Amino acid sequence: MSWHEQLNSDSSGWLLEEDLDNPAIRFFALQDLLDLRGDDPEVEAAQHAVMTSGPVPVILENQHPEGWWDRSGAGYYPKYTGTVWSVTFLAQLGADGSDERVRRGCEQVLEHNRAPYGGFSFNGKNGGMVQCMQGNLCAAMIDLGWQEDERLQGALGWLVRSVTGEGIAPAEEKKAEVRRRILEAAREIFFRDGFMDANLDEIAELAGVAKGTLYRYFDNRDALVVALIAEAYDSMGETIERAVAGRICISP
Secondary structure (H helix, E strand, C coil), X not given: CCHHHHCCCCCHHHHCCCCCCCCHHHHHHHHHHCCCCCCCHHHHHHHHHHHHCXXXXXXXXXXXXXXXXXXXXXXXXXXXXXXXXXXXXXXXXXXXCCCHHHHHHHHHHHHHXXXXXXXXXXXXXXXXXXXXXXXXXXXXXXXXXXXXXXXXXXXXXXXXXXXXXXXXXXXXXXXXXXXHHHXXXXXXXXXXXXXXXXXXXXXXXXXXXXXXXXXXXXXXXXXXXXXXXXXXXXXXXXXXXXXXHHHXXXXX
C-alpha cells in the first residue's frame, strides 16, 4: 500500500508549496515523496532556498569562523544552540553538506565530541556517551555526507555494539572490560548518591554503555552491590595471601 492510500486526500501539493519560512518541507517532499534525485533542478533549487531563507541561514550566521557555536571544544552546551545541536538541526532542516560552513561544523563535532571508546559524547569523555545523542549525531553526519569518514564509522560501530551487545564479552566473564567499567561507574555513583538513590541510567551513562548492556551483566542494583562486595573480598584475600607469602618461608 502506497503512502497515498493511507491518506484521505493527496497532500503532496500542499507539501510542495514554496514557503520561504520553512523551505525544508518542499526540499524533503521532492526527495522523499517524489523520489527525485539530488541533482534534479527542482531539488537543487529547493536546497538553495534552504540555504538562503528560513532557519538555516540564521543558524549559520551565529557560527564562529572556526566552525563552532557559542563555545569551542565539546559543544553540547548550551542546549539547543551549542555545536552539537546546531549541526543536528542543520541536517534535519536540509542544509547542504558540501557548504564549507556546514563542513566546518561537522569537523568540530568529529574532533571534539568523540569519546576514547569511539562513540559520540556530550563532553568528549566515555561517561558522556548518551544513546539518543549518538543516534541523532550519527544520522545528522550521514545526512550531511560524512558516511565514509572513519571517525563516523567508529562512532556507528560503537553505537551498534552498545545496543546489541555484539562483540561484548559474555556476562560470566568477570574480567571483561565492559563489566569492569560498569562496576567502576557503580562504585562512583553509590559513593556519591548512596545505594537507595543510585540511578542505573547514570551508571550506564558513566560506564559508556547502553542500559541494556548493563543488564546483560547485572540484573539490578542488588547484583551490582553484591559484585562490588565480592570484588572487595577477592582483593582483600589477594592482599592477605601476598602478605603471608612474604613473611612465611616454607621449607622444601
